[in-house]
Amino acid sequence: GAGVSQSPSNKVTEKGKDVELRCDPISGHTALYWYRQRLGQGLEFLIYFQGNSAPDKSGLPSDRFSAERTGESVSTLTIQRTQQEDSAVYLCASSLEPTSGAVRQYFGPGTRLTVT
């Protein structure tokens, strides 16, 4: 079956521009996560959606970052007024409802964002 998909796979943008990244989770997965992976580093949690609950935005690094999710489907991560330090791979993951911490998250291939 189809896994998590993300688009675009690569995005190059100029400093100060806004960008929008898209994630299509696995059908039926109620939980959706966004992570950021800077070069040579592990993943940083950004935001978490679970069903109709208010999203957990505690990982967003600044108010330039925002994300939306339509129901239990597509999510978009928006970065406004991009800065060079925003350059990273942005990964989306989805899972079944996480009744415990052991529920597996399925990762998409990521979007590589380069801010020039």
Added chain:
Amino acid sequence: AQSVTQLDSHVSVSEGTPVLLRCNYSSSYSPSLFWYVQHPNKGLQLLLKYTSAATLVKGINGFEAEFKKSETSFHLTKPSAHMSDAAEYFCVVSDPAGRRALTFGSGTRLQVQP
């Protein structure tokens, strides 16, 4: 709060020799622990996970990890390295009492020499 420390940023082994990737964790609760692998230009793949059922966990591709609560460790091992094992490996902790998001270690790059 929870955290993960991967003790080696790079590990180099010869093909056919054992692999040991070290991971220590910190968690306020009984954690769930994972190892993920990331091959170049590919997405993250789950290798194995620990959920308190058994301390020795077997994963895919011959990898296994042992949970040692007394040492707060979850080291990843494989008896014999293969060239295709060359990748970035991440030790990950999930706090059941927290927000369900994963906390990743900084990664260990495994090189396998012929």
